[in-house]
Amino acid sequence: MTLKEIKNQYIQSKSQFIIFDDKGYCLDSCDTLFQFSKLEGSIFIHLPFLESMEEAFPTLPLNEEFEFPCINLSFDGTEGYYDIILKRTSFNDDISNLCILQDFTHHYEHLIILQQERNDSAIKSEFLEIRERVLSLEKDLLTFQNDELKRIQEFKTTFFAQISHELRTPLNGIVGLVHLLGFPYNNTKKAEYLQALSATSQHLVAIVNNILDLSKIESGQLHFEEVDFNIHDLVNDVCQSFVFSAQEKNILLSHKIANNIPPHLKGDDTKLKQILFNLIGNAIKFTENGEVYLSIESRENNGNWDLYFKVKDSGIGIEKDKLEKIFQPFEQAENNTSKLYGGTGLGLSIVKQLIELQKGQIKIKSKKEVGTEIEFSLTYGLGKNEETFELKHEKKIFLNRILVAEDDLLSQKIVQELLKNWGYEVDVVADGRDVLENIKHKSYDLLIIDHQMPVLNGMETIKIIRESEYFNKLPIFLLSGQDIKNKNLLTEWQVEILRKPLNPDDLNKLIGNLEEPTDFEVVNLKYLETITQNNKIIIKELVEIFMNKVPVELEEMAKALNKPDRESLKQLIHKTKPNYKYVGLNLAFAALEKWESSIDRELPVNNEVEILATITQTVKAAIAQLSSKKLNLGLKKNETNLKWAKN
Amino acid sequence: MISKKVVLIGKYGVGKTSLIQQFVHQRFSEKYLTTIGVKIDKKTVNINGTELNMLIWDIAGESTNTKIPKSYHLGAHGAIYVFDLSRPFTYENIVTELNNLKKLISNVPIQVVGNKLDLLDEKNASQIINSLPLEVSFLTSAKTGNNVEPLFQSMAKALLK
Numbered sequence: 110m111t112l113k114e115i116k117n118q119y120i121q122s123k124s125q126f127i128i129f130d131d132k133g134y135c136l137d138s139c140d141t142l143f144q145f146s147k148l149e150g151s152i153f154i155h156l157p158f159l160e161s162m163e164e165a166f167p168t169l170p171l172n173e174e175f176e177f178p179c180i181n182l183s184f185d186g187t188e189g190y191y192d193i194i195l196k197r198t199s200f201n202d203d204i205s206n207l208c209i210l211q212d213f214t215h216h217y218e219h220l221i222i223l224q225q226e227r228n229d230s231a232i233k234s235e236f237l238e239i240r241e242r243v244l245s246l247e248k249d250l251l252t253f254q255n256d257e258l259k260r261i262q263e264f265k266t267t268f269f270a271q272i273s274h275e276l277r278t279p280l281n282g283i284v285g286l287v288h289l290l291g292f293p294y295n296n297t298k299k300a301e302y303l304q305a306l307s308a309t310s311q312h313l314v315a316i317v318n319n320i321l322d323l324s325k326i327e328s329g330q331l332h333f334e335e336v337d338f339n340i341h342d343l344v345n346d347v348c349q350s351f352v353f354s355a356q357e358k359n360i361l362l363s364h365k366i367a368n369n370i371p372p373h374l375k376g377d378d379t380k381l382k383q384i385l386f387n388l389i390g391n392a393i394k395f396t397e398n399g400e401v402y403l404s405i406e407s408r409e410n411n412g413n414w415d416l417y418f419k420v421k422d423s424g425i426g427i428e429k430d431k432l433e434k435i436f437q438p439f440e441q442a443e444n445n446t447s448k449l450y451g452g453t454g455l456g457l458s459i460v461k462q463l464i465e466l467q468k469g470q471i472k473i474k475s476k477k478e479v480g481t482e483i484e485f486s487l488t489y490g491l492g493k494n495e496e497t498f499e500l501k502h503e504k505k506i507f508l509n510r511i512l513v514a515e516d517d518l519l520s521q522k523i524v525q526e527l528l529k530n531w532g533y534e535v536d537v538v539a540d541g542r543d544v545l546e547n548i549k550h551k552s553y554d555l556l557i558i559d560h561q562m563p564v565l566n567g568m569e570t571i572k573i574i575r576e577s578e579y580f581n582k583l584p585i586f587l588l589s590g591q592d593i594k595n596k597n598l599l600t601e602w603q604v605e606i607l608r609k610p611l612n613p614d615d616l617n618k619l620i621g622n623l624e625e626p627t628d629f630e631v632v633n634l635k636y637l638e639t640i641t642q643n644n645k646i647i648i649k650e651l652v653e654i655f656m657n658k659v660p661v662e663l664e665e666m667a668k669a670l671n672k673p674d675r676e677s678l679k680q681l682i683h684k685t686k687p688n689y690k691y692v693g694l695n696l697a698f699a700a701l702e703k704w705e706s707s708i709d710r711e712l713p714v715n716n717e718v719e720i721l722a723t724i725t726q727t728v729k730a731a732i733a734q735l736s737s738k739k740l741n742l743g744l745k746k747n748e749t750n751l752k753w754a755k756n
Numbered sequence: 757m758i759s760k761k762v763v764l765i766g767k768y769g770v771g772k773t774s775l776i777q778q779f780v781h782q783r784f785s786e787k788y789l790t791t792i793g794v795k796i797d798k799k800t801v802n803i804n805g806t807e808l809n810m811l812i813w814d815i816a817g818e819s820t821n822t823k824i825p826k827s828y829h830l831g832a833h834g835a836i837y838v839f840d841l842s843r844p845f846t847y848e849n850i851v852t853e854l855n856n857l858k859k860l861i862s863n864v865p866i867q868v869v870g871n872k873l874d875l876l877d878e879k880n881a882s883q884i885i886n887s888l889p890l891e892v893s894f895l896t897s898a899k900t901g902n903n904v905e906p907l908f909q910s911m912a913k914a915l916l917k
């Protein structure tokens with residue numbers, strides 16, 4: 110065999126040539142691999158590969174070879190991998206299709222193993238890559254969190270350093286001033302020191318308010334109040350607290366409130382005060398030998414008033430590039446502007462937030478070395494003219510001796526001084542037991558008692574006093590620093606509440622409201638409440654009976670007095686007597702009882718006219734009390750008791 | 757009878773062979789047996805009374821389909837592009853891959869299929885789909901058979917249009 114023959118034999122044994130028409134009918138086949146020439150019908154049925162190309166054959170360009178490497182074919186139970194060539198060609202003067210199959214099963218089966226390994230490891234490395242990506246993302250996240258923590262930490266440190274610095278300055282001032290006030294030879298300057306002390310304390314309060322507000326703003330808990338206030342008083346208050354520092358720096362501090370602004374507005378006065386305090390404070394801080402001017406103008410807007418505020422100074426001004434940052438919180442705390450612009454840098458950012466949270470707007474204009482102008486607008490409702498209370502005390506003539514029970518020495522002193530200044534005699538005790546002891550031996554016209562005291566506290570003491578027959582009429586004011594739980598009880602006991610720290614105004618008002626005690630018995634529904642188990646309807650009925658029947662019966666008694674027959678008087682007394690007990694007129698009840706038994710035992714009663722007069726007075730007073738608001742039982746006033754109540 | 761050629765394309769291991777096995781023979785194997793070259797399966801479907809021979813080309817997946825012989829696409833009437841929902845690598849370049857595919861076979865229906873749905877919960881799956889810049893036609897599981905029949909049915913209908 111020649112080499113050529115050997116080669117031909119080798120290639121021949123592995124390849125097959127098939128020629129078929131467009132319908133798949135075999136025209137010729139060498140049948141080396143598959144016996145196609147003997148097949149009945151189309152070969153497409155047996156070779157899905159060719160079937161799938163059925164529609165493509167007529168479209169193939171003539172004599173062009175299309176190679177399909179590695180096609181898996183099965184035929185007659187044998188499966189293998191073949192490289193296939195398809196070609197549109199002429200055969201026997203006709204256009205037919207040529208398919209060349211070359212068997213590479215052996216070669217490809219070997220390749221499968223390699224490919225399998227390749228794919229497996231590729232998938233494995235894919236997963237490794239994902240894991241790495243996740244790990245690196247986690248690392249990034251950790252770094253980010255770390256940086257964030259560091260940033261917050263740094264911020265906190267700067268923040269607290271600034272805050273404590275800011276707090277320490279006024280605190281040191283206060284300590285120093287208090288010290289100065291203690292020197293006896295400094296007497297002439299005392300007023301000045303006090304003024305400075307007041308300004309510095311107000312400044313401190315403002316800073317603390319800023320810090321508190323900031324934390325409230327951050328946690329979304331800031332609320333705005335709606336109260337009536339006087340804009341003139343408010344502006345005066347704020348400016349007053351800067352008088353001292355303005356003088357020190359030779360600054361002319363002035364303000365102008367436009368005439369058309371109603372003096373009484375409604376809104377959050379505390380927040381407005383804080384805004385003005387911050388802005389004027391800043392203006393003064395950055396001005397030397399100049400002017401700070403506050404002006405307020407306004408425009409009516411659907412029943413509300415849009416107020417336009419302007420705070421203008423002739424100070425050092427702010428550079429343009431720092432102007433935008435000036436309202437950002439802590440911006441200053443983080444760089445050197447803090448030294449320049451002072452403070453925590455909280456003031457202005459809070460001002461901005463306070464204004465914007467109230468739907469207002471703020472603008473800043475500034476020129477280096479010329480000054481700064483801050484404008485803002487806020488809307489307020491029309492306020493009511495609340496009675497201004499002058500702290501001029503009118504001494505009550507019926508009020509002479511007052512007992513003060515308070516364990517805190519400072520508070521004791523304040524109340525005592527105040528009352529003495531107003532011309533009252535004051536005794537001071539430090540706990541409830543001493544109160545009870547004192548009132549037994551001396552007579553007092555008023556008791557001012559602290560809520561929290563050792564041994565017997567305020568409420569306990571008041572309870573004992575109100576339950577005693579002798580002192581239940583003593584007017585009592587309860588001093589308290591906290592909210593009181595049993596407000597109802599206090600109303601029932603007719604005890605007034607005084608807030609601590611004591612505002613002299615409040616005490617003044619309460620004393621002003623005190624009414625001269627009557628000599629007549631005070632009605633007390635306690636007995637009725639007990640026997641009716643506090644049934645308001647029955648109480649009301651019985652009280653109405655008292656108010657309507659008792660006056661009539663008194664008139665009948667007056668008529669009966671003149672009759673020689675004592676029996677009808679006795680029966681009248683007997684009938685009317687229980688009514689007195691119902692409304693707590695125990696003395697009158699006792700008097701009537703005594704009178705009745707005297708008649709019964711035929712004893713002479715020589716001052717019957719006077720007795721009846723006293724009882725009549727008592728009843729008049731009682732009806733007046735019963736129809737007053739304090740015993741609000743929803744009573745209908747009818748003719749009789751109206752007439753009586755008026756007398 | 758009408759015969760139509762459908763090619764299944766997609767990276768290795770996404771479940772092309774498994775989808776065809778499930779569709780043609782209703783079986784599934786956990787074992788991964790790499791396909792090389794092409795294996796053609798045939799299934800006759802009946803669409804509203806019309807019998808249709810689907811000749812499905814299971815083409816061995818490569819890392820990218822530019823490595824696949826172009827001749828494989830010759831005369832294809834439809835294509836199904838499969839990716840594996842559990843492997844980002846198989847859908848990272850999906851837009852490029854599909855654009856390449858459209859250059860080779862124009863004007864035929866192409867369906868994009870996310871396979872191995874059984875390995876993910878619904879939330880994850882919809883997250884992936886929403887992150888893709890194209891419409892996914894079917895989410896399938898060759899393992900449970902979920903959505904496999906509808907996928908091929910809808911392809912068959914598209915082939916008849």
Ligand SMILES: Nc1nc2c(ncn2[C@@H]2O[C@H](COP(=O)(O)OP(=O)(O)O)[C@@H](O)[C@H]2O)c(=O)[nH]1
Nearest residue numbers: 769770771772773774785786788872897898899
């Ligand atoms: N869990 C799950 N595994 C699948 C699914 N489809 C395929 N697989 C597995 O994925 C691997 C690759 O599948 P195969 O069909 O060979 O992928 P091909 O390379 O795209 O043909 C095999 O181990 C299959 O068992 C599926 O829907 N769910």
Ligand SMILES: [Mg+2]
Nearest residue numbers: 772773790791
């Ligand atoms: Mg496969």
